[in-house]
Amino acid sequence: MAWNDAISGEITVSRSAVESGVLAPEVWHLWVGDAASEDPAAVLAALTQTADADVVIARYASGQVWIAAPLASCGRTVVPAGNIIYWQRTHPIAAAEAAEHDAHIRLLRTDDADRCRALIAATFAGYTNHYVANPWLAPISTADAYADWAVRSLGQVDLEVVEWVDAGGEPSGIGLTRRTDDHVEILLAGMVPASRGRGGYSAFLAAIVNRALTGGAARVVISTQDHNVAVQRLWCRAGFEPVLGVTVVHLVDRSLAGGTSRNMDASGS
Numbered sequence: 001m002a003w004n005d006a007i008s009g010e011i012t013v014s015r016s017a018v019e020s021g022v023l024a025p026e027v028w029h030l031w032v033g034d035a036a037s038e039d040p041a042a043v044l045a046a047l048t049q050t051a052d053a054d055v056v057i058a059r060y061a062s063g064q065v066w067i068a069a070p071l072a073s074c075g076r077t078v079v080p081a082g083n084i085i086y087w088q089r090t091h092p093i094a095a096a097e098a099a100e101h102d103a104h105i106r107l108l109r110t111d112d113a114d115r116c117r118a119l120i121a122a123t124f125a126g127y128t129n130h131y132v133a134n135p136w137l138a139p140i141s142t143a144d145a146y147a148d149w150a151v152r153s154l155g156q157v158d159l160e161v162v163e164w165v166d167a168g169g170e171p172s173g174i175g176l177t178r179r180t181d182d183h184v185e186i187l188l189a190g191m192v193p194a195s196r197g198r199g200g201y202s203a204f205l206a207a208i209v210n211r212a213l214t215g216g217a218a219r220v221v222i223s224t225q226d227h228n229v230a231v232q233r234l235w236c237r238a239g240f241e242p243v244l245g246v247t248v249v250h251l252v253d254r255s256l257a258g259g260t261s262r263n264m265d266a267s268g269s
Contacts, residue, residue, distance in 0.1 A: 003185045003221045006061060006086060006246050008033030013046040016057075018149075023137045024054035024256065034061035034244060040070040047074050047251070054253050055137065057130075059084075062245035076251040081130035083226040083247050087240040088183075090220075092213040093206045101207035106163050106171075110155040119163060119174040120147040123190040129225055134250045136257055146188060150176050162211075164204040166195060173204045177212065184212035186222040205238050 005012065012031045019027040028050040032043065047070075050056050056076065060067045062083060071078055093101070108116050124143040131137055131145075153159040153176055164173030172195035176188040186208060191201050212220045222240065224231055232242075 002031075002180075003086065003183060003223075004180055005031040005033060005059070006244055007035060009035035009037070011036055011039070011042050011046050013049050013056075015053075018152075019057075022140065022145075023131065026053045026055075028053040028056045030056055030058040030060075030251075032058075032060035032064055032067055034063065036061075036064065038064075038066045040066065043067060043070040044074060050251075053251075054256050055134070056251040057081075058249050058251055059246050062247045071249060071251065074251060075254070077254055077257040079134050079136075079250040079252055081133040081248040081250050083245055084130075084223050085226050085232065085242055086221055086223045086244040086246065087232070087235050088219045088221045088243050089209055089238070089240045090213075090218065091239065092210050093239075101203050101210065104165050104203070105207045105211065106165055108154060108161040108163055108174075112161075113151045113154060115163075115171070116150050116154060116161055116174070117147045119171055119192065120150050120188070122192045123174055124188075125193075130248045130250075134252065136252050137250075150174070150188065162208065164191070164200065164207070166200065172200055175204065175208055177208060179212070179215075179217065182218040184208075184215075184217040184220050186220060189222070202234060202238055205234070209238075 008031070010031070010033055014029055016027045016029055030043075030046060030050070047056065058071060121143045124146050127142045129142055131140065131142065150161050154161055158179050160177050162175050162177070163171045164175075166172040173189070173191040175186060175190075178185045178187055189205060189208065191204065209220045222235065223246075226245070
């Protein structure tokens with residue numbers, strides 16, 4: 001989930017090369033940022049570019065309530081897929097605590113692909129996100145999808161995959177971050193089941209935050225599904241504050257959803 005898209009003043013649309021052929025034959029994304037002007041015609045015009053899409057995953061800042069009308073009239077079946085809550089922290093942790101936490105952080109490299117995949121698979125086994133809200137998407141393992149994502153990220157300039165090593169030297173957590181402009185976004189972060197409930201996640205999160213803020217970022221951003229209350233309580237205790245809600249809906253071609261037509265023009269007919 002891209003923070004820059006969430007706060008932008010743009011309405012953007014793009015094909016997902018990663019999800020196409022996996023979730024459905026053709027998957028596209030639509031973003032309407034928090035600073036975008038109210039413009040239903042522009043949303044419908046953007047959606048005309050997705051005429052061949054089986055599913056359009058639309059995300060918009062939850063305050064942009066006007067977007068409901070153009071989405072409802074775009075000629076597709078609208079499937080509500082929940083909300084994402086963004087949190088941010090702008091201040092580093094104490095120097096002594098930071099030094100202690102930093103000793104447990106290890107940056108994964110391209111030759112750590114198998115290690116990365118195994119850690120992600122264990123950490124996110126059984127996790128659900130907006131994909132499972134849509135009965136017309138091909139069933140996938142969220143953990144496997146996240147593992148593929150993390151492995152593809154290894155060695156990329158703006159992305160870091162880091163693991164958390166416990167006091168015994170065993171890997172017990174893994175995270176994926178992206179640096180963009182003045183912020184670092186935590187895309188994934190979690191602990192393997194055997195390491196949960198021991199305070200390790202909070203320490204891991206603090207280490208990622210400090211690495212980002214002392215490295216020049218003005219803020220660290222993280223997000224999750226709104227139903228994931230437990231982790232948001234941890235973020236609150238870790239000095240994060242909620243800053244933005246994003247609504248997710250899937251626009252499904254009616255032939256896929258049991259209707260008759262996938263054709264759509266700018267008027268929504």
